[in-house]
Structures are given as structure tokens and as C-alpha cells.
Amino acid sequence: MTPLQNPFSMPIAQLGASIITLGQILAFLALAFSVLLAATIATLWRAARLRAHAATEAADNARNAEARMAEILHSQAQMQGRMGAIAEMFNSRQAQLTQSLNQRLDAMSGRLGHSITEQTRTTHENLARLQERLATIDSAQNNIQAxxxxxxxxxxxxxxxxxxxxxxxxxxxxxxxxxxxxxxxxxxxxxxxxxxxxxxxxxxxxxxxxxxxxxxxxxxxxxxxxxxxxxxxxxxxxxxxxxxxxxxxxxxxxxxxxxxxxxxxxxxxxxxxxxxxxxxxxxxxxxxxxxxxxxxxxxxxxxxxxxxxxxxxxxxxxxxQAHVIQGEVVRLMEDVNRLDERVRKLHSHFGQAAKDVDDILISTTKVMKRGEKIEALEFSGAAEKTTDRDDPPSSRAASSKTGQLRLRIVEEPEEANNA
CATH class of the missing domain: 3.40.1350 (Trna Endonuclease; Chain: A, domain 1)
Structure with a gap:
């Protein structure tokens, strides 16, 4: 193969016995780029994950903060209500305390005034007594001096x-x-x-x-x-x-x-x-x-x-004076004897008067009985005939000239007359 056909095989550097070619350098760079890219991707993914986690935590913290804020606001509202109730109760208690203090102060002022008045009166009385005693002491001192x-x-x-x-x-x-x-x-x-x-x-x-x-x-x-x-x-x-x-x-x-x-x-x-x-x-x-x-x-x-x-x-x-007393006693006894005789005479007079009063009472009793008999009068002729037949032989009748009134008299027995 020629150098034009395989440029990646061209040596670029030599390190000792090792020859470094362009392909090796490119492969090393590609590998390094891949590793760097992977590291960058991993770092970015981790950073995105961390940001997502941080966002989640921030959202959770925000929600928790909102909930806590709501709770704080609710607590604050409750606290404000309680503070208002406490303020009202405090105002009411303060008004009651003020009224009670005013009443106690008025009562204490009244008692204090009464006590001061009584103390003043007692002081005046004690001063008056003290003045009297001082006057007595002065008089006694004058007497002692005399x-x-x-x-x-x-x-x-x-x-x-x-x-x-x-x-x-x-x-x-x-x-x-x-x-x-x-x-x-x-x-x-x-x-x-x-x-x-x-x-x-x-x-x-x-x-x-x-x-x-x-x-x-x-x-x-x-x-x-x-x-x-x-x-x-x-x-x-x-x-x-x-x-x-x-x-x-x-x-x-x-x-x-x-x-x-x-x-x-x-x-x-x-x-x-x-x-x-x-x-x-x-x-x-x-x-x-x-x-x-x-x-x-x-x-x-x-x-x-x-x-x-x-x-x-x-x-x-x-x-x-014994003989004079004896003579007076003799005359006194004579007076007592005369008084006794007169009392006895008076007693006999009283006895006779009592007997006369008893006789008068007997006579008045008889008169009352006869009056009761006189009240029994008959006014009819038939009754007169019947009475004439029925009357006992010892009774007497007195008739009026008109023949309408008849008085019947009954004689009492001999024992009643003797009484």
C-alpha cells in the first residue's frame, strides 16, 4: 500500500522503538473525545439529575415553606384571636379590677373617715376626761397644799x-x-x-x-x-x-x-x-x-x-319612867277591853243583819215563785170549764167580769208556808 492510499499509516512521531502514526493519534483523539463526551454527557446528566433533584427539593421545600407559612399565618390568626380575647379579657379584668379597687378605696376611705371621726371623738372625750382629771388633780393639789x-x-x-x-x-x-x-x-x-x-x-x-x-x-x-x-x-x-x-x-x-x-x-x-x-x-x-x-x-x-x-x-x-310606862299600859289595856266589847256588839249586830238578809231572801224567793204562777193565765171559756173539772179541791179560781180572764191560785203546802 502506498502512502496516498493509507494516510493514517503515516508515521508522525517515534518514541523509542514505537512509531506513532496518524491513525493511532486520531484513534486516540477519537477515543479521548468519546471518553470526554461520555464524561460530559454523564456530567450533564448528573447535573440535570442534580438540578431536577434540587428543583424537586426546592419544590418540596417551597411546598413545605408554603404549608409552614400557612400554618404560621393560621397560628398568627389564632394568636391574633387569642390576643384579642386576651386583650378583651384583660380589659374586662382591668375594668373589674379598677371598679373593685375604686370600691375598696371608697370603702377604705369611708372606714378611714369613720375611724378618723371616731378617733377624733375619742380623742376629744379623752382630752375632756384628761382636763377633768387635771382639774381634779389641781383641786387635790390645792387640797394637799391646804x-x-x-x-x-x-x-x-x-x-x-x-x-x-x-x-x-x-x-x-x-x-x-x-x-x-x-x-x-x-x-x-x-x-x-x-x-x-x-x-x-x-x-x-x-x-x-x-x-x-x-x-x-x-x-x-x-x-x-x-x-x-x-x-x-x-x-x-x-x-x-x-x-x-x-x-x-x-x-x-x-x-x-x-x-x-x-x-x-x-x-x-x-x-x-x-x-x-x-x-x-x-x-x-x-x-x-x-x-x-x-x-x-x-x-x-x-x-x-x-x-x-x-x-x-x-x-x-x-x-x-317605868311607872309612867306601866300607867300607860294599864290605860292601853282598858282601851283594848272597850274595843273588844264594841267589836263583840258589832259582831252581834252583823249576825242579826245576816239573819234579816236571809229572811229577806226567803221572802223574795216566794215572791218570785208567785210571780211565775201569775204568768200562767188562761183566756178561753172551754179551758175554764175544763179547769173547773180538773182543778183539785184545794185550788181557788178568780174570774173576770167579762168571762175571758181567769186567774188560778194554787195554795202552797204547809211546809212551804212554814219555810
Whole structure:
């Protein structure tokens, strides 16, 4: 074969021992083109498939997105409806809450106003009471100040022996004057020996009088109260005991007179505390006074003794008036006897009156029975004939002149007449 007949056999290149011809190159190129075409077709097919798949996925995604969008729109519509309902409910609740708050605020305002009014009224009342109490406290303070002034005056009075004696004398006189009637006592009376006791109580039935002395020594007692040390208190107690013993002896010597005064006299102590102190700490003085027939009395004991004397005087007056009372009782019994006789006469009169009333009642009963019989009248002649035949022999009939009226009289039995 010639080169013109087979151009594809023409060598083009040589690689070592191998000769590369045009046909081989063309075949290699054709094969490469085929492979490239196949690869391109495969790539295009794969790309078309991928695009179709992507389009399908995009369509699916678009459908899903549309469905989700629809769901979102539906959910949004539902949410908007719910939000509207919630807004309406919120508005309604807000209106109710506002109304409730307004009502509560109004009620609270009313209660607060009422409470403020009550508190104001209570405050005014408390202030008024406080003012009254302050006025009472001011009055009490004034009274305390006045009492303090009186205490100062009393201290001034008790600081002097004469004024102190006048104070005890005034208390004793007040107790005696309140408990005994006028004429049953005498102040500053003079006895046969020339002494003048503070009070002389006159006893009944011409018995001797009772002497009361009110000159109690208080200097030593004040010294006891003013003592600061044991030694001073001991000396003051000894002076007090000595003064009391001297006073007891003076009362016994001056006021106990045979046949003129009682054999017992009262020594008046114008203070209950001093009386209690004497009986508690100075028992020997009490025994000495008892042996001297001197009775130490406090204001309360003197008041009790005066009441006993008053009872004795009253009993004596009752005994003096006993014969008068007996005469009055006799006359009273005579009056009672006359009253009894008159009551008995009145009782007999009442019995006779009761018998007369019973007789009158019997007579009125008979009259009523006869009136009932008179009411039974007959007005026919036939009845008269029938009555004449039927009447018993003991009945009498009275006829009228016209012959129309007939009165039938029935005599009562003898027992009824006797009744």
C-alpha cells in the first residue's frame, strides 16, 4: 500500500522503538473525545439529575415553606384571636379590677373617715376626761397644799404646851359632845378640893361622876421621835416614862375623890399611834395606871366608852319612867277591853243583819215563785170549764167580769208556808 492510499499509516512521531502514526493519534483523539463526551454527557446528566433533584427539593421545600407559612399565618390568626380575647379579657379584668379597687378605696376611705371621726371623738372625750382629771388633780393639789398648811399649823400648835393641851381638850370635847346629851357632862367643872378636871361625866341615880383628863404630856414623846442614837432614845424613853408616871399620880391625887367622883378616871391620849406605842413598848406604865385605877384611852376607846355611858343613861331614864310606862299600859289595856266589847256588839249586830238578809231572801224567793204562777193565765171559756173539772179541791179560781180572764191560785203546802 502506498502512502496516498493509507494516510493514517503515516508515521508522525517515534518514541523509542514505537512509531506513532496518524491513525493511532486520531484513534486516540477519537477515543479521548468519546471518553470526554461520555464524561460530559454523564456530567450533564448528573447535573440535570442534580438540578431536577434540587428543583424537586426546592419544590418540596417551597411546598413545605408554603404549608409552614400557612400554618404560621393560621397560628398568627389564632394568636391574633387569642390576643384579642386576651386583650378583651384583660380589659374586662382591668375594668373589674379598677371598679373593685375604686370600691375598696371608697370603702377604705369611708372606714378611714369613720375611724378618723371616731378617733377624733375619742380623742376629744379623752382630752375632756384628761382636763377633768387635771382639774381634779389641781383641786387635790390645792387640797394637799391646804392640808400641808394645816399640818404646818398643827405642828405650830403642837409645838407649844398650852396649844397642845387645847388640841387634846378640843378632841375630847368633840367626842363627848357628840355622844352624850346636854346636861350629862360638864367641862372644866370645879371639884370640892378646888381642882378642875377637863371633863366631868354625870352618872345616873345620884352616883359619883366620871373624870376625864386630856392633859397628856407630849414633850418626851416628841423627844423619842426626834432621837437619832440609841442613847438619846433611851434617855427620851426614861423621860417619857417619868412624865407619864407623874401625870398618873396627879390624876389619882386630884380627881379621885371618895363619894364625889368615880374610883376610876380616864386619861385621854389624843393619838391612836401614841396609844399603841404605850401599850406595845411601855407595858409597865399601863400596869401602873391600872393599879392607880387610871384607864388610858385613845379617841376610839373614849368614843366607845361614851357610847356605853349613853346606854347607861338611857337605861336609867327608862327605869325612871317605868311607872309612867306601866300607867300607860294599864290605860292601853282598858282601851283594848272597850274595843273588844264594841267589836263583840258589832259582831252581834252583823249576825242579826245576816239573819234579816236571809229572811229577806226567803221572802223574795216566794215572791218570785208567785210571780211565775201569775204568768200562767188562761183566756178561753172551754179551758175554764175544763179547769173547773180538773182543778183539785184545794185550788181557788178568780174570774173576770167579762168571762175571758181567769186567774188560778194554787195554795202552797204547809211546809212551804212554814219555810
Amino acid at each position: 392640808l400641808a398648811g394645816q399640818v404646818v399649823q398643827l405642828q405650830a400648835i403642837l409645838s407649844d404646851k398650852q396649844t397642845r393641851g387645847a388640841f387634846g381638850q378640843s378632841r375630847m370635847e368633840a367626842i363627848v359632845a357628840d355622844g352624850l346629851p346636854m346636861g350629862a357632862y360638864e367641862f372644866q367643872a370645879t371639884l370640892s378640893n378646888g381642882s378642875r378636871p377637863d371633863c366631868l361625866v354625870k352618872m345616873p341615880n345620884a352616883t359619883p361622876s366620871l373624870v376625864i383628863d386630856a392633859k397628856f404630856p407630849l414633850e418626851a414623846w416628841n423627844a423619842i421621835r426626834a432621837a437619832e442614837t440609841a442613847e438619846e432614845q433611851k434617855k427620851a424613853a426614861q423621860a417619857f416614862r417619868r412624865d407619864i408616871e407623874i401625870h398618873i399620880r396627879d390624876i389619882a391625887d386630884k380627881y379621885l375623890l371618895q363619894g364625889e367622883t368615880q374610883d376610876t378616871a380616864f386619861m385621854f391620849v389624843p393619838s391612836e399611834s401614841i396609844f399603841a406605842e404605850i401599850h406595845e413598848n411601855f407595858e409597865a406604865l399601863v400596869q401602873r395606871a391600872h393599879r392607880a385605877r387610871i384607864v388610858i384611852v385613845s379617841p376610839s376607846l373614849l368614843m366607845l366608852s361614851i357610847q356605853v355611858v349613853q346606854a347607861i343613861l338611857k337605861d336609867a331614864r327608862m327605869r325612871e
